[in-house]
Amino acid sequence: MSRHPLLPLLMAASLLAPAGQAADTWRLSKDEDGVQVYLSQVPGSRYQSYRGVVDIQADVSTLSDLQENLRVACAWLYACAQMELLKVKGDETWVYMKTKLPWPAEPRDLVLHVVTERKDNGKLLRRIKAVPHYRPRVKGYIRVPYLSGLWIFEPTGERQTRVIYQMRAEPGGEVPAWLANRFVIDAPMETLRTLRAVAERQGIRAPKP
Secondary structure (H helix, E strand, O other): OOEOOOOOEOEOHHHOOOOOOOHHHOEEEEEEOOEEEEEEOOOOOOOOEEEEEEEEOOOHHHHHHHHHEHHHHHHHOOOEEEEEEEEEEOOEEEEEEEEOOOOOOOOEEEEEEEEEEEOOOOOEEEEEEEOOOOOOOOOOOEEOOEEEEEEEEEEEEOOEEEEEEEEEEEOOOOOOHHHHHHHHHHHHHHHHHHHHHHHHHHOOOOOOO
16 A cells, blocks of 8 residues: 555544634643644534644654554544545645444545644644545445544654644534534544554554555
């Protein structure tokens, strides 16, 4: 499998929640095992946005590799069932993703447009946006109509990176309130906790696919 710049997302997982508000609207909802999860209400939406923050003992390159390997990325990205590379054009990537969500939610799919930006100070940003009409709909799946997210990898020391994972989405169809409320906590918490474990086990570099 080829490796390409993309935001798994990642993305992922990110299907039941929205994000992108001003900093003063975020409230800390959970702080556990070194991972902080912040939530924010979205005007006009039934779904909250989320932001997860964690410090990982790995460099930006290792974390980037773990996103670019789609098979590996889907394994650590919460609720990811399948990821498929559609297109790469410079720092832009298009990815098709299927999700696995707890009953009674129906399975979702989405097409993600990921733009990667590398800063001179070593910081890596990946901006994600759903492009629902990029690919025909698939029978048996609800196409996610809206998603906007961001990954930030910021070096804070030697082999030390602060990771921020932020997402806003409208999942389409009906999602029970209890499941939506649980998802916005579980998605960033489990995604970042698993990514940290994989990255810190990885050592110097992620494995080549």
